[in-house]
Amino acid sequence: MGEEDEKQQVDKHNWGSEELSKVSDTREEKDDLKLNTDALGNLFNASAPARPKINIKKEDLQLIMNELELQEGTVRAKLIETNGDVREALRSLCGL
């Protein structure tokens, strides 16, 4: 009964939406990989996601956010890129 209601909504103007809804289906993913467990263990040991820590000063962050009207994430990413060098980050964001 619920299904019928759903179907009625899919009129000729909305035929595409039915196709589209398949995109967001949560089907169970394929589960058939063959893997060498030793190699796997090595990979995990080698590449545990440890990110380098870069010290970012709050006032640097604030300065650039305010001067260039940017979001924190953008500025933070740029400061990480410049290893926390505020001058370089500001110049780069100004296109210099």
Next chain:
Amino acid sequence: MPTPPGQSSSQPLPAKELGYFKKIVKSYEQKQYKAGLKFAQKILTSPGFAEHGETLAMKGLILNCMGKLQEAQDCVRRGLVSDLRSYVCWHVFGLIQKTEKKYDEAIKAYKRALMLEKDNLQILRDLSLLQIHIRDYDGYLSSKYELLQLRQTQRVSWLGYIVAHHLLKEHNLALGIMAEYIKNNTPSGYDFEFSELILYQNLIMREAGLPDVALQKLEENSTHIVDKVAYMETRANLLMDLEQPKQAENVWRALIERNPDSLEYYDMLEKCMGIKDSPKAQLAMLDGLAEKFKRAAAPRRLALYLVEGEELRRRLHEWMIPMLRKGAPSLFASLVPLYKYPQKQAVIESLITEYVKKMDDEGYGNVSLDGKDQECEPPTTALWLYVLASHHFDRCGMTQLALNYIERAIQHTPTVVENYMLKARIYKHAGDYDEAARWMEEAQSLDTADRYINGKCGKYLLRAKRSDEANKMLAKFTREGENAASHLTDMQCMWYELESGRAFRSVNKYGEALRKAHHIDFHFNTWIEDQYDFHTYCLRKMTLCSYIRLLRMCDKLRDADYYYQGAKLAIKIYLRMIDRPDDMNEHSALIKEGMTDQEIKKMKKKLKKQKELQEEEEKKKKDKEQKEEGLQRGPQIDAEALLKTEDPLGEAAKFCHNIHTFGTQKVTGYALCAEVYRRKGKVLLALKCLNEGEDREPTHPLLHVQKVKFLAYWPKCELSGLVKETADELMKCVYGAERDAAELNEKFKIEHQHDFAHRLAYAEAQYSIDSSTNLISWILKSIEDSKVNGRSLKMMIKLKDGIEYGKYGKWSKDDMEKLRKQVHSLFPLSLDFGGGVQHKSASAAPTSAETN
């Protein structure tokens, strides 16, 4: 062991209710929302469970999927308050925050849920999706790491983890994991997904700066690659990177063999052959290929752009005759690049007039345009020749000739829709928007089943400021029983939003115009939102190269022309709010000094009208609400509210951010942003935009105006420290050693005295630094000065709008009349300057003074 939903709660359910709860979850997963709600109701009406947290959460989730957003929010919040220790409640709270686009909040909620229920796959997946969605690559990597450890045999776990490393530019890690994956899972035969994977591996290698390895792997796996074109293109590019132009050339030639009409291949071929600077060699190459591929248009067309004089004439002749015989609609479009050069334009014109003369002399029943006696032209050749001639003279601004030719074409075959469209277009270019719309309606009436012509007609009506009629016209192709405007907004129809916004602006309805501009912004948001589903879909389907392209495209989606046009519309209105606040009253133009009695009458009328309109709108709204039962669709933006903003500069700056951030090539965009940021006191941003503009086109008139205005403002800036240092550096880039605004402007005037647009820029800049300037007679003289280039109708309209805005000082009525007369003599059809076609019957033929 994972805890199933319903048992994680601090409010445990008895067996019967637990059964219902499981059914809710199942109904939700199968998208049977109404059934789900019924089961939820059963639990919530059982004694003691009216505030059962997880049930409320599930109910909210279902309501959310049904579009009842507000109700859903309330439900989920209530659920969370009742049961703060349930991971289900936190998870659902996160999902709801996500639909509200509060991503940071959603991520926090997911993390809370994961603290309560470690290793929950679904929550980890949802978390990772949001992390990639907001481009938190670090977070994405660690979520994908967790997922991979939990599900080591699942493809998507691996792919997600590889993608995460790739996006973090950790190419070696990505490639190492990829290699391990490929080693153990190479299929024996045809496998599309594996083919995609190989191409993705190659993409990473190229981005890692390893073209040699990439090429080697590509060759090794060549039999696995299904997409042969992608294989060949990648190979050719790699060979070029590795400086093996000879081999690359062979691959491009093989690609041309597959598709001899891809312009890109010819471009690459020229690069490989090292003949970019030698038109002669290019021509030889193109002629060789034209000989080989008899039916290919590209080599013949590209050759047209390389030659001049007699040679051009000969080639044009060979190019045009078959297309005239066939009636190829693209003929004129293929000639457009030649119009940049007056001499090439003249060659086209001489050919066309020669054909026409021949046609006239010999009669189109027995003429042969290429002089071969045995053949005579089909009767339609004459028709397409007249159409081409009309296009040509329209392009050259010779309106009367263009009209004559299109008239001949219509006489020849009165049933061709395109003829009337072209006629309308000629009137549009000549500035008579009413006549243009009239002819477009005529064209439309000849083929009422064609959506394209219907859209064109709507557009032309909007240009003629007839919004209501345009909507009626467009409604022929929109959903029945619904307002055309709101349907077109649903359909994300951008040209409509833009044209409609401009039409509102032209009748001083700035609120409505702003609303349309915000719709465009809304559509872009929707598209960025739409990528969400592809984070799972692309990994599952293994279309990883396309996925990476999608992510990168979304990152700079707003660098699109429609966005720019919409933003420009909005920003200019926000600036007008500050400069001319009285304009925001749409009836302000009607109320003039010294009309007290009439003024009162008009005010009364106006108020009455407004009231009626408001009532009507409210009624409509109510009807709509009843129809949709609280379901909200599309952007809910109120025009009046937009006009009442406290911070127009801030609103404008939001649009500016999206114009200059993605490195657009539009110099006018940087100029507009510089204006906003200067007013806002954001010195670095203003300078950044000026500098970017300087890199693109340093002599652009609009950029110049901004440079002068900023230089005049510069001494007033009080900066210090790092900001000052950076600003000084930018100043040097933009101005060199020049620090005097007036001097800069005088230099510009001398250097560009033969360009009308530059003259206007000089004048605007001069008025901005010295309000006592008087350049009115100089401007008027410029209009008539045949030594001044670029005196187009478009520029004249800009001048007129600029005068009304106050950019060029105070113009008296006499001055305006002089302007009108002068421009009228140049562009007699322009409505803006009192021209246009007069119809005997129509007594209400509009004159410029009233319509503007």
